[in-house]
Amino acid sequence: MSRVLECSTLVSVILTKVKKGLKKNTPFLAIITFNDSKYCKLLIDKCLELDIHFKHYNLYNPNTRDVTSLIDKLNKDDEITGILLVEPLPKNIDKYACYDAININKDIDGVNPINQYYLSINRPNIVNSTVLAVIKILESYNISLSGKNVTIIGRSYNISRPLASYLINSDATVSMCHSKTRDLVSLLKNSDIVISVTGVNNLFKSSDLKDGCIVIDVGLGDVLIDSDNISYTPKTKGVGPLSIACLLENLVTSCKKLK
Template identity: 85%
Template sequence: MSRVLDSSTLVSVILTKVKKSLKKNKPFLAIITFKESKYSELLIDKCLDFDIYFKHYKLDNPNTREVTSLIDKLNKDNMITGILLVEPLPKSIDKYSCYEAIDINKDIDGVNPINQYNLSINRTNIVNSTVLAVIRLLEFYNISLSGKNVTIIGRSYNISRPLVSSLINLNSTVTMCHSKTRDLVSILKNSDIVISVTGVNNLFKSSDLKDGSTIIDIGLGDVLIDSDNISYTPKTKGIGPLSIAFLLENLVTTCKK
């Protein structure tokens, strides 16, 4: 029988911890968006629910220099304890220059290359919130990562790559697949855990995997569930709300520094 990896209980645990921490710490979040985003709306709702101070900067067709100048201003503002660039960034912007511009101590989603490097050598307190959501949800359901064959589908800078580092730190054997990968199905058949980060609807089926496998669908619809005897995240109450919970936890962490 299949098992649904519902994140609701873990979300509640993390948010309770955040609420307790907020009694001693008063973070101030700067949110930078470039278009309407369901993710930023949910995040702002949570900030309002928890009485977290925030400023929302809506940028309309900015160039790279305008974004990095804003980030530099926020870096120097002692009131601001966390900075978040909400994806996707416009293609006209050099997103890596924007990531590099964020003060590593205010980088609540771990996108600065220095924080990415520190994660690769297991020496950072700030890890991308979606990566944390994946790792901690697996731990919550007692799904071991040590020695397991884990396949990541998608090669994004801000999620897939820190996922690789985190999983290697936890002694997983990691394979990263992408649009040029040949014979994806044969790779899936040998995987204990598959984490999909593509956003491509029905990219693969659960029947492509061996019995007892685990599927983490970050893209929300990447996998068609058509078999039994697997563990998988649901389209709701999955990684999304847990990612926001860990983002708030990261915000509290940066406030303590």
């Protein structure tokens, strides 16, 4: 029988921890966006709810130099304790130059290559919030990673690759699939855990999976539930709100590091 991996309780637990951290720390978040963003609105609403200080920079038609100059200014601003670049960046922007520009201790979403490297050698500094959300879901349901076959669908720099590093460090056997992968269904059939990070609606079906498979749907709609043999995260009140909670937890952590 299918089981929904409910995340709301976990969100509450993490936000309670964040509130406790705010009693001893005063973080200040800089949010950089390039267009209207539902994610940004949800994040700002949560900052207002928790009385977290923030500045929102919505850049119109910038070039790479504009963005890196702003990041450099924020790095030097002692009041700012966290910097977030909200994806997607405009196509004319060299996003990797922007990632590289962020102070590693203000990089609250773990996009700087140095933070990614630290994670790859199992010495994490700051880890991407969505990666943390996935791991916390598995931990909260006592789902062991050691020896498990885990398939990640999607090969994004921000999420899929650091997620693979985290899983490998936890002794999982990891396969990373993408648009050029041949015979995805065969890989899925052999997977104990599937983590989909594509945002492609109904990319695969639960009937493609073996009985007892765990599905973490980061893309929010990647899996079509057409059988009752798996455990899965919901489309709403799932990974998304948990990622925001983990991001704010990272913000408090960054504030502590910068003291």
